[in-house]
Amino acid sequence: xxxxxQIKNIxxxxxxxxxxxxxEWEDASVVYDKRSGHTxxxxxxxxxxxxxxxxxxxKFDDICxxxxxxxxxxLDDESxxxxxxxxxxxxxxxxxxxx
Numbered sequence: 001x002x003x004x005x006q007i008k009n010i011x012x013x014x015x016x017x018x019x020x021x022x023x024e025w026e027d028a029s030v031v032y033d034k035r036s037g038h039t040x041x042x043x044x045x046x047x048x049x050x051x052x053x054x055x056x057x058x059k060f061d062d063i064c065x066x067x068x069x070x071x072x073x074x075l076d077d078e079s080x081x082x083x084x085x086x087x088x089x090x091x092x093x094x095x096x097x098x099x
Contacts, residue, residue: 007088012096013057014050020095036094046086050095057099060087 014020021032029047032039042050052058052066063083064075075083090096 007091008060008084011057011059011099012053012087012091013099014053014095015097017054031095033094038093040093040095045082046089049083049086050090053090053096060084063087 016035019034021034023030023032027044029042029044030039031042031050048067048070049063052063058066060083064080067079067083068075087096091098
């Protein structure tokens with residue numbers, strides 16, 4: 001099993017969303033994580049993915065399914081790769097963690 005396959009099978013959640021301070025702009029969101037002291041700028045797509053994790057623990061496939069429901073169409077390979085990169089980035093930033 002490749003590392004990417006392993007990550008796709010992990011359930012992630014937001015450890016404590018109360019530690020996030022948000023500022024919303026027209027085409028971006030800025031989140032400050034009080035736990036780490038780090039600030040991240042998220043585009044609308046990344047913000048939507050993080051919002052889905054804020055609703056509760058999810059795996060990669062759960063996020064993809066919910067995004068397909070929101071967008072009203074199937075995700076292409078490029079979108080799937082972007083979702084994977086975004087989730088991996090959130091994990092690296094500490095915005096989400098494995099359950």
